[in-house]
Amino acid sequence: MALRNLGPRVAIADTRIARPPAKEVNPHYTTPEHRAWRAVVVARAGGRCQDPACASPARGARLYADHVIELRDGGDALDLANGMARCAACHARKTLAERARRMAYLPKG
Numbered sequence: 001m002a003l004r005n006l007g008p009r010v011a012i013a014d015t016r017i018a019r020p021p022a023k024e025v026n027p028h029y030t031t032p033e034h035r036a037w038r039a040v041v042v043a044r045a046g047g048r049c050q051d052p053a054c055a056s057p058a059r060g061a062r063l064y065a066d067h068v069i070e071l072r073d074g075g076d077a078l079d080l081a082n083g084m085a086r087c088a089a090c091h092a093r094k095t096l097a098e099r100a101r102r103m104a105y106l107p108k109g
């Protein structure tokens with residue numbers, strides 16, 4: 001298969017509105033408890049991205065309630081201390097970094 005065939009698929013992935021490719025979805029994310037946790041994490045951020053590396057924390061863009069330590073890494077799902085509001089750019093950057101780190105540790109095969 002020619003690589004050029006991938007072009008159209010890549011082009012339609014708009015990171016402003018699309019989440020990173022679906023991981024296996026943890027059922028926790030659909031619970032009312034998670035929605036309540038997420039609402040508090042986002043509300044207390046006061047519209048600012050809390051990622052220390054954020055290029056523009058006051059942009060006021062949509063914020064994602066992110067688990068600082070991801071659930072699959074043993075992070076507490078409902079501990080507010082494990083929550084951080086991140087803008088889309090920071091959320092994507094962190095998620096990709098975590099994935100790369102995880103893959104580096106996974107045995108091949």
Ligand SMILES: [Zn+2]
Nearest residue numbers: 049054087090
């Ligand atoms: Zn940010």
